[in-house]
Amino acid sequence: MSAASEVMEDIGPDEASSSRRLADLVFKLREFGIIAVLLIFVGVTAAIQPRFVDSQNIKFIFTNATIYALLALGETMVVVARNIDLSVGSVLGLSAYLSSDLFTRTHGIPIVGVFAAGLGIGLACGVINGAIVAVGRVPSLVVTLATLYVIRGFDIIVVGGGMVVANSLPNSFLAITSSSFGPVPYLAIVVAAVIGLGAYYLRSFRSGRELYAMGSNPEAARLAGIPTGKRVFTAFVVSGGIAGIAGVLWASNYGTIDSTAGTGYELQVVAAVVVGGVAIFGGSGTVVGAAFGALLLATINQALYVLGISSFWDEAIAGLLLIAAISLDHGIAVSLTSALRKRSLEHAT
Amino acid sequence: MQPDAFTVSRGPEPPTGSPQAENGSLPTEQVRSVIELVRLLVRWETALVIALAATIAFGVGVSSQFLTGSNIFNIGLANGEVAIMTLPMTLIIIAGEIDLSIASTLGLSSSLLGYLWLHGWPMPAIIVFVLFIGVVLGAVNGLLVTRLGLPSLAVTIGTMTLYAGMAEIVLGSTIVSNFPARYTNIGVNPFPHTVLSYSAVAFLVLAVIFGAVMHATPFGRSLFAIGWNKEAAQYAGIRVKRVKTILYMVSGLIGALAGVLYTFRLSTAEFDNGSGLVLSVIAVVLMGGVSIFGGKGTLFGVFLAVIVFCSLQNALLLTNFPEDATGIVTGGLLLGSVLLPNGGDLIRRVRAHKGRGRFPSAP
Numbered sequence: 009m010s011a012a013s014e015v016m017e018d019i020g021p022d023e024a025s026s027s028r029r030l031a032d033l034v035f036k037l038r039e040f041g042i043i044a045v046l047l048i049f050v051g052v053t054a055a056i057q058p059r060f061v062d063s064q065n066i067k068f069i070f071t072n073a074t075i076y077a078l079l080a081l082g083e084t085m086v087v088v089a090r091n092i093d094l095s096v097g098s099v100l101g102l103s104a105y106l107s108s109d110l111f112t113r114t115h116g117i118p119i120v121g122v123f124a125a126g127l128g129i130g131l132a133c134g135v136i137n138g139a140i141v142a143v144g145r146v147p148s149l150v151v152t153l154a155t156l157y158v159i160r161g162f163d164i165i166v167v168g169g170g171m172v173v174a175n176s177l178p179n180s181f182l183a184i185t186s187s188s189f190g191p192v193p194y195l196a197i198v199v200a201a202v203i204g205l206g207a208y209y210l211r212s213f214r215s216g217r218e219l220y221a222m223g224s225n226p227e228a229a230r231l232a233g234i235p236t237g238k239r240v241f242t243a244f245v246v247s248g249g250i251a252g253i254a255g256v257l258w259a260s261n262y263g264t265i266d267s268t269a270g271t272g273y274e275l276q277v278v279a280a281v282v283v284g285g286v287a288i289f290g291g292s293g294t295v296v297g298a299a300f301g302a303l304l305l306a307t308i309n310q311a312l313y314v315l316g317i318s319s320f321w322d323e324a325i326a327g328l329l330l331i332a333a334i335s336l337d338h339g340i341a342v343s344l345t346s347a348l349r350k351r352s353l354e355h356a357t
Numbered sequence: 358m359q360p361d362a363f364t365v366s367r368g369p370e371p372p373t374g375s376p377q378a379e380n381g382s383l384p385t386e387q388v389r390s391v392i393e394l395v396r397l398l399v400r401w402e403t404a405l406v407i408a409l410a411a412t413i414a415f416g417v418g419v420s421s422q423f424l425t426g427s428n429i430f431n432i433g434l435a436n437g438e439v440a441i442m443t444l445p446m447t448l449i450i451i452a453g454e455i456d457l458s459i460a461s462t463l464g465l466s467s468s469l470l471g472y473l474w475l476h477g478w479p480m481p482a483i484i485v486f487v488l489f490i491g492v493v494l495g496a497v498n499g500l501l502v503t504r505l506g507l508p509s510l511a512v513t514i515g516t517m518t519l520y521a522g523m524a525e526i527v528l529g530s531t532i533v534s535n536f537p538a539r540y541t542n543i544g545v546n547p548f549p550h551t552v553l554s555y556s557a558v559a560f561l562v563l564a565v566i567f568g569a570v571m572h573a574t575p576f577g578r579s580l581f582a583i584g585w586n587k588e589a590a591q592y593a594g595i596r597v598k599r600v601k602t603i604l605y606m607v608s609g610l611i612g613a614l615a616g617v618l619y620t621f622r623l624s625t626a627e628f629d630n631g632s633g634l635v636l637s638v639i640a641v642v643l644m645g646g647v648s649i650f651g652g653k654g655t656l657f658g659v660f661l662a663v664i665v666f667c668s669l670q671n672a673l674l675l676t677n678f679p680e681d682a683t684g685i686v687t688g689g690l691l692l693g694s695v696l697l698p699n700g701g702d703l704i705r706r707v708r709a710h711k712g713r714g715r716f717p718s719a720p
């Protein structure tokens with residue numbers, strides 16, 4: 009898909025705007041595509057098993073999807089700039105344990121303090137990732153693969169054999185993820201608003217657009233004067249901070265936190281982002297799409313459960329969906345590129 | 358083993374008129390020749406040998422058991438499968454791609470082995486069939502990457518999930534452990550006349566084969582060409598798609614072989630066997646000095662990294678370091694191995710960044 013934007017650089021301002029409209033339309037269709045798949049999936053499942061759309065189930069799906077969607081927001085910022093953050097699962101785990109453990113260590117600590125601690129832990133991890141990637145100029149795949157291990161190992165040493173149990177957490181803390189407005193958890197509404205802000209930032213702020221530019225063509229972005237190092241660093245810090253907050257929410261949602269919290273989340277989040285239409289090599293995709301990707305994966309999980317299909321099918325279906333999404337995106341990118349090229353040729357002659 | 362077969366390190370130089378020449382901010386001829394000199398003196402393999410010596414010294418220091426035959430057996434037993442899987446991964450990364458699904462192939466072959474054994478197949482037939490399925494799984498990866506032109510990072514995240522899911526479907530929550538003792542003995546007894554585990558012997562044999570293929574055959578040399586510059590390799594007459602498909606098929610085969618060894622060693626077939634091993638495999642390959650951008654690396658470096666990794670992990674366990682936390686060392690080594698050579702390498706890396714993506718070949 010980065011190819012599409014490269015083509016756009018070749019052509020004049022008039023055609024550029026019409027071409028951009030075409031590209032915008034296609035990407036919008038791509039997002040509607042996920043929503044359509046989601047609706048079809050919900051419809052079919054509900055037709056077979058009406059229990060699927062009762063409020064209990066919907067709430068469950070939303071709660072599950074919320075944490076992934078939040079992580080997907082940070083991951084999208086990193087991925088559109090042609091980087092990847094594989095450490096989010098480990099950061100979530102470390103933050104979940106250390107922040108919720110504050111309730112047992114410090115009696116009467118305000119919940120805001122716990123969130124601040126989680127955010128701080130996440131930001132610190134993000135700073136480490138970002139600094140090594142931006143200053144050390146090491147590929148982020150390698151850096152975050154390493155910090156995935158290091159942070160998880162650190163977590164395991166800190167936790168030892170211990171765990172935080174729901175009894176030691178105040179009810180008001182557990183209520184953050186469990187209280188809801190009808191079938192919609194309050195948390196989902198808050199996260200949706202945050203994702204909206206993220207979408208607005210990436211769409212309308214200069215630094216947000218620069219992330220896409222870097223993802224389309226890193227070298228051109230650098231030559232155009234974009235402070236690529238700074239932008240990458242910031243993206244990693246944001247992704248880390250979000251993973252830190254997600255850790256606190258994870259603790260509130262599950263109540264029992266040991267050193268395995270969030271294991272394997274990194275790949276689930278990357279899967280959600282890719283299913284949501286974000287190109288793995290950057291340059292295109294939106295946080296809204298990524299959030300719907302997360303929602304789709306969570307819905308499928310729950311649908312299988314409700315339909316009485318063994319949860320053993322979950323992973324295989326997620327994998328197939330992922331491959332289908334990548335193939336579809338590739339097909340779209342190829343045909344869009346050729347359509348744009350044809351247009352600019354017509355215009356030139 | 359012939360070190361010479363392993364130490365031919367450089368891939369073909371990038372085509373002339375490389376981006377470096379066009380950029381004024383790069384160092385003068387002099388600085389560059391000094392850097393070349395430093396690079397020759399401080400080869401990555403030299404650093405790995407020093408790291409290995411330090412690890413052995415550390416191991417001997419923490420326990421008198423470290424260099425005993427039974428401990429060396431344990432070192433090979435605990436990490437033999439990871440060691441084997443680093444070999445095809447090295448080839449794939451050098452060719453500028455990646456295979457994240459290899460450990461899921463291990464898991465699926467383990468599941469299949471258990472399932473077919475429960476259903477009364479004779480063991481030799483099961484093993485042949487499982488290895489064949491491994492090749493098929495690899496071919497699926499290869500075809501998706503080469504024929505559809507999809508990025509391997511994304512494809513193999515997908516097939517990693519897919520194959521792990523298929524393993525769950527095949528075996529469910531069943532745990533198969535009634536394998537005949539003549540097979541499960543590989544988890545107890547060393548290879549005859551040695552102190553090494555069967556998996557370690559398999560690794561040594563395969564390492565020699567892979568090293569020879571990689572550094573001394575046209576096929577092996579073509580991997581470096583593809584990793585450096587896919588288009589140039591294509592125009593030079595290398596059948597890039599076919600080569601990559603073969604690599605993925607080999608990767609699937611080795612993943613399945615690792616699955617068979619893993620199952621017999623633990624005497625258990627479970628659907629989640631081997632989950633999470635893929636990150637260790639990649640970490641070891643990169644520690645061995647293979648460039649994530651492709652085109653550069655030696656099998657000898659990976660071989661040394663495997664030994665450093667296995668013995669360090671074992672030495673840590675002898676100090677009662679929590680087993681699950683040994684990842685902190687894996688990660689630390691990986692970070693060190695990319696940051697350490699920063700001085701002289703930085704310039705080369707900047708050069709590599711230019712005109713080439715941060716990841717292997719985006720479509």
